[in-house]
Amino acid sequence: MAIAMEIDREVAMEPDAPRQNLAINAYRTLKHDIIRGRYAPKEKLLMSRLKECYGVSTGPLREALSQLVADRLVVAISQRGYRVAPMSLAELNDIYDARAQLEGLILRLAIERGDDDWEASVLATAHRLAKVTDISSPDELLDGWDLRHKAFHTAIASGCNSPHLLQMRNTLFDQVERYRHLWLQETVMSPAALEQKRQEHAALVDVILARDAEKAAILMRDHLMTPVPIITRVLQNRGIS
Amino acid sequence: MAIAMEIDREVAMEPDAPRQNLAINAYRTLKHDIIRGRYAPKEKLLMSRLKECYGVSTGPLREALSQLVADRLVVAISQRGYRVAPMSLAELNDIYDARAQLEGLILRLAIERGDDDWEASVLATAHRLAKVTDISSPDELLDGWDLRHKAFHTAIASGCNSPHLLQMRNTLFDQVERYRHLWLQETVMSPAALEQKRQEHAALVDVILARDAEKAAILMRDHLMTPVPIITRVLQNRGIS
DNA sequence: CTGTGCCAAATTGTTAAAATTTATTGATAA
DNA sequence: TTATCAATAAATTTTAACAATTTGGCACAG
Numbered sequence: 001m002a003i004a005m006e007i008d009r010e011v012a013m014e015p016d017a018p019r020q021n022l023a024i025n026a027y028r029t030l031k032h033d034i035i036r037g038r039y040a041p042k043e044k045l046l047m048s049r050l051k052e053c054y055g056v057s058t059g060p061l062r063e064a065l066s067q068l069v070a071d072r073l074v075v076a077i078s079q080r081g082y083r084v085a086p087m088s089l090a091e092l093n094d095i096y097d098a099r100a101q102l103e104g105l106i107l108r109l110a111i112e113r114g115d116d117d118w119e120a121s122v123l124a125t126a127h128r129l130a131k132v133t134d135i136s137s138p139d140e141l142l143d144g145w146d147l148r149h150k151a152f153h154t155a156i157a158s159g160c161n162s163p164h165l166l167q168m169r170n171t172l173f174d175q176v177e178r179y180r181h182l183w184l185q186e187t188v189m190s191p192a193a194l195e196q197k198r199q200e201h202a203a204l205v206d207v208i209l210a211r212d213a214e215k216a217a218i219l220m221r222d223h224l225m226t227p228v229p230i231i232t233r234v235l236q237n238r239g240i241s
Numbered sequence: 242m243a244i245a246m247e248i249d250r251e252v253a254m255e256p257d258a259p260r261q262n263l264a265i266n267a268y269r270t271l272k273h274d275i276i277r278g279r280y281a282p283k284e285k286l287l288m289s290r291l292k293e294c295y296g297v298s299t300g301p302l303r304e305a306l307s308q309l310v311a312d313r314l315v316v317a318i319s320q321r322g323y324r325v326a327p328m329s330l331a332e333l334n335d336i337y338d339a340r341a342q343l344e345g346l347i348l349r350l351a352i353e354r355g356d357d358d359w360e361a362s363v364l365a366t367a368h369r370l371a372k373v374t375d376i377s378s379p380d381e382l383l384d385g386w387d388l389r390h391k392a393f394h395t396a397i398a399s400g401c402n403s404p405h406l407l408q409m410r411n412t413l414f415d416q417v418e419r420y421r422h423l424w425l426q427e428t429v430m431s432p433a434a435l436e437q438k439r440q441e442h443a444a445l446v447d448v449i450l451a452r453d454a455e456k457a458a459i460l461m462r463d464h465l466m467t468p469v470p471i472i473t474r475v476l477q478n479r480g481i482s
Numbered sequence: 483c484t485g486t487g488c489c490a491a492a493t494t495g496t497t498a499a500a501a502t503t504t505a506t507t508g509a510t511a512a
Numbered sequence: 513t514t515a516t517c518a519a520t521a522a523a524t525t526t527t528a529a530c531a532a533t534t535t536g537g538c539a540c541a542g
Contacts, residue, residue: 020319021494023307047524057496059300062525066264066304070311072408078262079503081524098405105346164339164416167313168409175405262525288493298527299494320534322493 022056023063029054030064034073034084035178037185041240045074045082071174087178087240092231095176100224102169103157104217110159111213118159119209125152126205130198134191141189152201156208182234183227263297264304270295271305275314275325276419278426282481286315286323312415328419328481333472336417341465343406343413344398345458351400352454359400360450366393367446371439375432382430393442397449423475424468 030050033039050061065082068074075085110118129148135141157169187193200223207215235241271291274280291302306323309315316326351359370389376382398410428434441464448456476482 023303023494058525059303059495062264062300063303063307067307067311070308079524080505094403094405098403098409101346101350101403101406102343102409105342109342162335162339162342164335164413165342168339168343168413171412172405172409264525289491300526303494320493 021060023060023067026054026056026060027064027067031068031071031073031174034068035174035181037178037181039084041084041087043084045084047081071171073174073178087235089232089235089241092179092228092235095172095179096225096228099172099176100221102165102172103153103220103224106157106160106162106165106169107208107216107220108213109162109165110156111208111211111216113161114159118155121155121158122152122205122208125155126201128152129201133194135189135194138185138188141184145189145194146184156204179231180227182231186230186234187227262301264301267295267297267301268305268308272309272312272314272415275309276415276422278419278422280325282325282328284325286325288322312412314415314419328476330473330476330482333420333469333476336413336420337466337469340413340417341462343410344394344461344465347398347401347403347406347410348449348457348461349454350403350406351397352449352452352457354402355400359396362396362399363393363446363449366396367442369393370442374435376430376435379426379429382425386430386435387425397445420472421468423472427471427475428468 039045045065047058047061051057054061056064065074066076069076069082073085074082076082114122125148129145129152132145132148135145157166160166200219204216204219204223207219280286286306288299288302292298295302297305306315307317310317310323314326315323317323355363366389370386370393373386373389376386398407401407441460445457445460445464448460
């Protein structure tokens with residue numbers, strides 16, 4: 001009974017409370033730092049440095065790192081330690097294409113299977129997102145707009161009613177987020193751009209509630225793919241091919 | 242240069258050479274044992290027992306276990322150690338549905354994107370699979386037929402040309418395989434059943450080479466879903482709901 | 483039958499140190 | 513100067529012993 005509850009909690013949500021064993025804490029903060037670009041793509045992750053930096057010893061640290069390897073955010077080279085996973089235009093394109101495909105599949109299923117509660121949560125999260133009218137600082141963008149934006153898309157996807165498809169979506173999102181962060185940094189998100197996104201979301205909500213799977217899939221794909229050209233430019237400016 | 246090669250090797254294949262650090266070895270053998278049912282679904286994985294059983298100490302063992310948690314084959318309960326992930330009819334249905342959906346998506350893309358080499362490898366692996374005419378022992382089934390069967394389906398999927406979609410397919414397959422193993426054990430695979438499968442594969446090859454995505458998706462879904470009723474029965478006989 | 487408190491067992495984490503492997507440096511030879 | 517190569521330094525990987533904390537079980541009293 002208690003076990004089942006714990007398991008459900010583990011499966012259901014990713015960003016859990018910050019109280020757990022040290023390995024999970026280290027995993028979370030390290031992942032956060034890699035996604036936010038604190039470490040450069042192929043940078044060496046020195047054991048001794050990480051130990052003092054995150055205040056954990058070898059055991060938990062290696063646990064955290066091997067989980068990041070499973071997330072493909074870190075690569076392990078036998079007997080030569082760990083490095084931040086490289087970034088490339090090829091991976092950018094593949095990751096965004098895979099995501100668009102998967103998100104399209106999930107959206108179709110959600111439109112086919114979603115119930116009234118699902119419709120309600122889509123509307124609710126869309127409303128909460130639309131209420132973010134202007135953004136003062138970049139921090140506010142990440143902590144405010146982006147959080148609600150994620151909640152909106154997650155609400156849409158959850159209609160597919162398949163824990164395993166949603167789990168795959170989460171895994172892929174972790175990998176996409178490092179690239180996506182480049183876009184969020186580049187786009188200061190002017191009120192004009194914000195309004196543009198707001199309209200895209202409104203259009204999505206319309207076709208979703210009208211249960212028009214074909215139009216929804218097209219709108220979703222366009223919506224997801226818009227950051228790709230900007231990210232491409234950023235990567236090229238940094239000399240990444 | 243050497244780094245890039247190593248990375249590619251890491252991403253590309255899962256069943257690597259058995260020479261690497263102890264954590265990866267322990268991970269592989271433990272995973273194998275869990276999938277093959279050596280440990281019961283909710284069984285406690287005692288640290289001390291695993292240490293002597295696999296001949297590794299705490300460090301590498303915890304690494305292996307946390308990777309299995311990421312694979313959802315093991316669940317961690319804070320301060321109470323690790324257990325083999327539970328099995329349920331609900332998960333069986335969700336996992337097979339998710340797999341059919343994903344495999345369908347990948348198949349459509351492969352039919353759309355696959356080139357001549359892809360067609361050749363589909364034909365080649367299908368031929369190799371069809372050559373397995375009869376099976377004497379259950380071991381031969383797993384080591385012979387199933388290996389070629391996996392190679393056939395992997396060849397089909399690889400036409401989608403997306404490393405990340407294929408990676409997701411692998412991850413999901415690891416989770417499905419524990420259920421699928423129940424089917425392989427139950428079905429002794431009579432020559433009649435083998436012939437049935439052979440015909441399904443031949444039909445699949447036909448529609449795939451004819452690039453008929455719709456028919457292929459339907460055939461594939463039926464082909465993937467056949468084990469579900471048998472597995473359901475096995476689970477119920479074991480008192481799993 | 484129901485709590486309560488104690489004891490054994492298990493998890494989690496640290497530290498130190500051994501064994502290997504990789505990287506670097508500097509001297510030597512072509 | 514350049515290349516080779518051995519010695520040395522550094523880093524990874526693993527073990528082992530130990531401390532701290534938590535959980536689980538069990539006798540015992542109410």
